[in-house]
Amino acid sequence: MTTLIKGARVLGGEPADLLLEDGRIAAVGRRLSVTGADVVDADGLVALPGLVDLHTHLREPGREDAETVETGSRAAALGGYTAVHAMANTDPVADTAGVVEQVWRLGRQAGLVDVVPVGAVTVGLRGERLAELGAMADSAARVRVFSDDGHCVADPALMRRALEYVKALDGVVAQHAEEPRLTVGAQMNEGDRSARLGLTGWPAAAEEAVIARDVLLAQHVGARLHVCHVSTAGSVEILRWAKSRGVQVTAEVTPHHLLLTEALAESYDPVFKVNPPLRTDEDVQALRQGLADGTVDAVATDHAPHAVEDKESEWAQARPGMLGLEQALPVVVEALVETGLLDWAGVADRMSVRPAAIGRLDGHGRPVAPGEPANLLLLDPAARAAVDPAALASRSRNSPYAGRELPGRVVATFLRGEATVLDGKAVR
Ligand SMILES: NC(=O)N[C@@H](CC(=O)O)C(=O)O
Numbered sequence: 179m180t181t182l183i184k185g186a187r188v189l190g191g192e193p194a195d196l197l198l199e200d201g202r203i204a205a206v207g208r209r210l211s212v213t214g215a216d217v218v219d220a221d222g223l224v225a226l227p228g229l230v231d232l233h234t235h236l237r238e239p240g241r242e243d244a245e246t247v248e249t250g251s252r253a254a255a256l257g258g259y260t261a262v263h264a265m266a267n268t269d270p271v272a273d274t275a276g277v278v279e280q281v282w283r284l285g286r287q288a289g290l291v292d293v294v295p296v297g298a299v300t301v302g303l304r305g306e307r308l309a310e311l312g313a314m315a316d317s318a319a320r321v322r323v324f325s326d327d328g329h330c331v332a333d334p335a336l337m338r339r340a341l342e343y344v345k346a347l348d349g350v351v352a353q354h355a356e357e358p359r360l361t362v363g364a365q366m367n368e369g370d371r372s373a374r375l376g377l378t379g380w381p382a383a384a385e386e387a388v389i390a391r392d393v394l395l396a397q398h399v400g401a402r403l404h405v406c407h408v409s410t411a412g413s414v415e416i417l418r419w420a421k422s423r424g425v426q427v428t429a430e431v432t433p434h435h436l437l438l439t440e441a442l443a444e445s446y447d448p449v450f451k452v453n454p455p456l457r458t459d460e461d462v463q464a465l466r467q468g469l470a471d472g473t474v475d476a477v478a479t480d481h482a483p484h485a486v487e488d489k490e491s492e493w494a495q496a497r498p499g500m501l502g503l504e505q506a507l508p509v510v511v512e513a514l515v516e517t518g519l520l521d522w523a524g525v526a527d528r529m530s531v532r533p534a535a536i537g538r539l540d541g542h543g544r545p546v547a548p549g550e551p552a553n554l555l556l557l558d559p560a561a562r563a564a565v566d567p568a569a570l571a572s573r574s575r576n577s578p579y580a581g582r583e584l585p586g587r588v589v590a591t592f593l594r595g596e597a598t599v600l601d602g603k604a605v606r
Pocket residue numbers: 235267327328329354451452453454480482483497498499500
């Protein structure tokens with residue numbers, strides 16, 4: 179199987195031809211020609227390494243009405259992803275080797291992206307005792323990222339033990355930083371607006387206090403810590419401080435926290451309800467700066483599909499979470515590239531290279547260069563389109579970007595040399 183991509187701008191550089199053969203990039207050069215190859219015209223398109231998501235909710239097993247491994251994989255491929263980490267808050271919870279291997283196998287069957295299961299830190303996400311971390315790491319799924327996402331590992335002694343365990347496995351604890359005692363009944367960012375709208379507030383301190391505690395624990399233990407979906411300016415400051423002291427901490431920010439603010443809660447439309455909540459414009463600016471200067475390592479979608487009955491209700495009853503896979507790159511183009519904060523190499527670093535390194539994935543996050551695995555995407559940076567939730571590949575419809583015009587269209591995605599997306603459409 180041979181594909182010749184004509185005239186792609188690798189990381190936004192000069193146009194070049196890319197020859198994909200046997201799952202690898204065989205050659206990069208000018209005017210390559212090969213007989214019998216499938217030819218893809220990439221005139222005007224930017225080539226980037228396939229994106230890697232550290233934080234995807236695929237809902238299988240348990241809520242296949244909201245998403246399956248296959249539908250979520252298709253949404254990921256359409257977004258330019260070649261690997262996604264599937265969060266553990268399924269039903270049953272991914273807290274055993276059996277469940278993570280099941281998810282891993284479903285991903286292989288779908289064959290659209292590499293589905294990398296995340297293992298739960300604690301049994302049933304209950305925060306009481308550690309799950310079988312070693313067995314999940316040794317399983318066919320080769321788990322390296324462990325998270326109780328959806329819940330915080332709130333007990334500091336348990337968090338310390340989790341960090342000690344993952345250190346021995348070359349793993350990382352991905353913490354959903356939320357002090358539960360400070361967010362009882364919380365609905366939106368705490369501030370003047372929550373008071374005016376009559377919605378219970380989720381204070382920035384509930385996130386920042388856990389991050390501060392955890393970076394100290396990670397330093398004490400000498401283990402790797404990853405912070406999920408950071409959402410406040412104060413969190414960026416704590417991370418900057420921790421990194422300056424050599425703590426092995428990494429962090430991610432979601433597309434929605436890079437673009438949207440708490441002002442959207444004025445609509446009382448639960449499509450904008452998410453955990454952690456949308457914050458203020460100052461937070462958005464600090465998150466963009468933190469991502470640009472590398473304090474925040476990665477963009478991760480926190481793609482959180484929800485069935486209509488769980489989302490289209492009163493604000494207080496609705497589940498938190500929003501879709502992200504199909505619009506993550508366009509949001510980053512709008513918020514970081516068009517504002518001059520990141521160039522294409524920077525986008526590749528924050529959406530592919532660093533997330534692959536954090537997840538210890540080999541074969542992803544590699545340069546677009548001869549000899550490397552042919553995991554890559556082609557983007558038309560000039561295209562602009564309004565988001566139509568009905569046209570999404572996800573099984574759910576809870577996109578916060580409905581009707582919003584965003585720049586950048588993923589034209590093609592290749593997983594080990596095989597097209598998963600062509601002409602902006604999923605190949606299967
Ligand atoms: N982000 C959310 O609002 N929801 C996530 C859980 C989580 O990421 O905490 C979900 O699983 O729906």
